Amino acid sequence: MTTTLAAKIAREYGTPCAVIDMDKVERNIARIQKACDDAGIANRPHVKTHKNPTIAKMQIAAGAKGITCQKLGEAEIMVNAGIDDILISYNLLGEEKMARLGALQAKANMTVAADNSTVVAGLPKAAAASGRPLSVVVECDTGRQRAGVETPAEAIALAQEIAASKGLQFAGFMLYPTETGWADAQKFYDEALAGVRAHGLDAKIVSTGGTPNLKNLGKLKGGTEHRFGTYIYNDRMQVAAGVATWDDCALHIYSTVVSRAAPERGILDAGSKTLTTDTGGLDGHGLILEHPEAKIARFAEEHGFLDLSRSNTRPNVGDVVRVVPNHVCVVVNMMDEVVMVRGEEIIGTLPVAARGKLR
Amino acid sequence: MTTTLAAKIAREYGTPCAVIDMDKVERNIARIQKACDDAGIANRPHVKTHKNPTIAKMQIAAGAKGITCQKLGEAEIMVNAGIDDILISYNLLGEEKMARLGALQAKANMTVAADNSTVVAGLPKAAAASGRPLSVVVECDTGRQRAGVETPAEAIALAQEIAASKGLQFAGFMLYPTETGWADAQKFYDEALAGVRAHGLDAKIVSTGGTPNLKNLGKLKGGTEHRFGTYIYNDRMQVAAGVATWDDCALHIYSTVVSRAAPERGILDAGSKTLTTDTGGLDGHGLILEHPEAKIARFAEEHGFLDLSRSNTRPNVGDVVRVVPNHVCVVVNMMDEVVMVRGEEIIGTLPVAARGKLR
Numbered sequence: 001m002t003t004t005l006a007a008k009i010a011r012e013y014g015t016p017c018a019v020i021d022m023d024k025v026e027r028n029i030a031r032i033q034k035a036c037d038d039a040g041i042a043n044r045p046h047v048k049t050h051k052n053p054t055i056a057k058m059q060i061a062a063g064a065k066g067i068t069c070q071k072l073g074e075a076e077i078m079v080n081a082g083i084d085d086i087l088i089s090y091n092l093l094g095e096e097k098m099a100r101l102g103a104l105q106a107k108a109n110m111t112v113a114a115d116n117s118t119v120v121a122g123l124p125k126a127a128a129a130s131g132r133p134l135s136v137v138v139e140c141d142t143g144r145q146r147a148g149v150e151t152p153a154e155a156i157a158l159a160q161e162i163a164a165s166k167g168l169q170f171a172g173f174m175l176y177p178t179e180t181g182w183a184d185a186q187k188f189y190d191e192a193l194a195g196v197r198a199h200g201l202d203a204k205i206v207s208t209g210g211t212p213n214l215k216n217l218g219k220l221k222g223g224t225e226h227r228f229g230t231y232i233y234n235d236r237m238q239v240a241a242g243v244a245t246w247d248d249c250a251l252h253i254y255s256t257v258v259s260r261a262a263p264e265r266g267i268l269d270a271g272s273k274t275l276t277t278d279t280g281g282l283d284g285h286g287l288i289l290e291h292p293e294a295k296i297a298r299f300a301e302e303h304g305f306l307d308l309s310r311s312n313t314r315p316n317v318g319d320v321v322r323v324v325p326n327h328v329c330v331v332v333n334m335m336d337e338v339v340m341v342r343g344e345e346i347i348g349t350l351p352v353a354a355r356g357k358l359r
Numbered sequence: 360m361t362t363t364l365a366a367k368i369a370r371e372y373g374t375p376c377a378v379i380d381m382d383k384v385e386r387n388i389a390r391i392q393k394a395c396d397d398a399g400i401a402n403r404p405h406v407k408t409h410k411n412p413t414i415a416k417m418q419i420a421a422g423a424k425g426i427t428c429q430k431l432g433e434a435e436i437m438v439n440a441g442i443d444d445i446l447i448s449y450n451l452l453g454e455e456k457m458a459r460l461g462a463l464q465a466k467a468n469m470t471v472a473a474d475n476s477t478v479v480a481g482l483p484k485a486a487a488a489s490g491r492p493l494s495v496v497v498e499c500d501t502g503r504q505r506a507g508v509e510t511p512a513e514a515i516a517l518a519q520e521i522a523a524s525k526g527l528q529f530a531g532f533m534l535y536p537t538e539t540g541w542a543d544a545q546k547f548y549d550e551a552l553a554g555v556r557a558h559g560l561d562a563k564i565v566s567t568g569g570t571p572n573l574k575n576l577g578k579l580k581g582g583t584e585h586r587f588g589t590y591i592y593n594d595r596m597q598v599a600a601g602v603a604t605w606d607d608c609a610l611h612i613y614s615t616v617v618s619r620a621a622p623e624r625g626i627l628d629a630g631s632k633t634l635t636t637d638t639g640g641l642d643g644h645g646l647i648l649e650h651p652e653a654k655i656a657r658f659a660e661e662h663g664f665l666d667l668s669r670s671n672t673r674p675n676v677g678d679v680v681r682v683v684p685n686h687v688c689v690v691v692n693m694m695d696e697v698v699m700v701r702g703e704e705i706i707g708t709l710p711v712a713a714r715g716k717l718r
Contacts, residue, residue: 010453118676149620330632358661
């Protein structure tokens, strides 16, 4: 079964093709902005998911305070498009990056994260290049064991280092609590805050993150803002986390069934170079809306291996199906552009402007 | 420990950065061409790994008969760069793709694969658009259960359909035997060949594929050509398969250690948007040349999680390390460009021209 829109997408753009429904995108923006407003928390959406300044501006127009970027290259795209107030939630290091950060800070209000002294020692170069103070938040690990200082004592010490560094301003704390770790985060934050206050500093920004943490929004007493990323499109992981419905999934990969060599098998033209091997911890690699019991079992680079053994309905060669990816952020990053629709109508394309901006 | 070259790469380009050593690239090209020459098999390298016409032309200059592409978009880049004799090893379907295939066939000698009647029924449109006959090979599955007809009888029937289709020429068979499946492939091929000959057809092209099949090169009696892809750069999978040494791995990801929040942990600035989550069936996500016992245990999008618990040496924040990826083909596809070096000297950059050409 191929929907009328799917046939049109295949005819006009070919498959595999990433398609976003702008009605759903707008609804997702409004829903999360309202959740932030209701919780009294500023909204600082993470652009890693859409990587597009037009959508970032829609988020800001709806009430977002600013945006979050993971990489300098993403921030450069956003600043060049006229966006201000950007948090780069990442340890930035090295001469090349300090020069670029300085150039950005000269044009827009940047805040960066740091979790160690080496990073803090490098940042004054960027501040000096920009000719004005640079805000730095201390990244705190409250359970993910990724980046972030491990203890409130380390956070307090690093805050003092920042405050003592020429051209740097201690701006607060950045946290990324696990979905069940908000009590731990509160304890960490309270202790760190008391510590910096004892040294005459204060936390202007207390930033939490993660779309799955929608259910925890507002739980951190003292939190000032939240970084939502995936919510803009949503995906199978967000549905599994209980923070989105299938109808909130604004991005579908349209893919053609190119082979049905055996009754219980098939091949999609979307492989690991389209849907990526990122399972997000789920079984299978996406939900096929037309055949929900079919399993995308594994990938070659340009082949999606369909296991149809448990599927009540089976596609024919040439059918164009719609796939909700497991993890939409990495899938968008495979695309040069996404096609925009509203319901059944194609309205144009949007470049994934910051795609591949890894540096 | 940061090598002098790594420091230079970080300073000039920033990290994460894909770097290829052209001395090794040339050596890999020469080695595989010699293996093909020695086996009396034509070399038809697969461009999916490098996605760059300059390197494709180096392969052709060294003796390759033509090239292989997986997608039309890759072939368009190659034809526009003046490359002729291209096999698209994929079922192509739909009006949009037939128009593009026709335009390519008008400019260059194209061969396409098919494993079913729906695909064969569509191809005459492309041939008609090009104004000349189009060569079609029958894709045969000899054990991978991906695409490909399942039996010699199906192969024979499809060959007849191709031969009976206006504007199409049956050109032969395309196989992708497993590393241990060459006896099965021989049996399949012999039966299919006898069958098509009984119908007055013959197989001009008998194409096998896969870099790990280097050890089987020439084993198929009647084989005419082999499709090597990964050999151009090699990776951890090829070393594990016994067809390359670490010294044959021409591409390294240069990555900065950005966090060392705990003694047994660290974070690389290369996450799943750089190295991808494709493990290639191996443990860990790449070999760090400076710390071979360190394990890249998992990823966030821009974070590589280092498990240093078994590592005798541990990096400092700011160190730039070199990573040999598990599966280089998908990693190159994340990059807009690769930096070329010869030994310790940087000689320029090369665009990954067909990156993201999924359609």
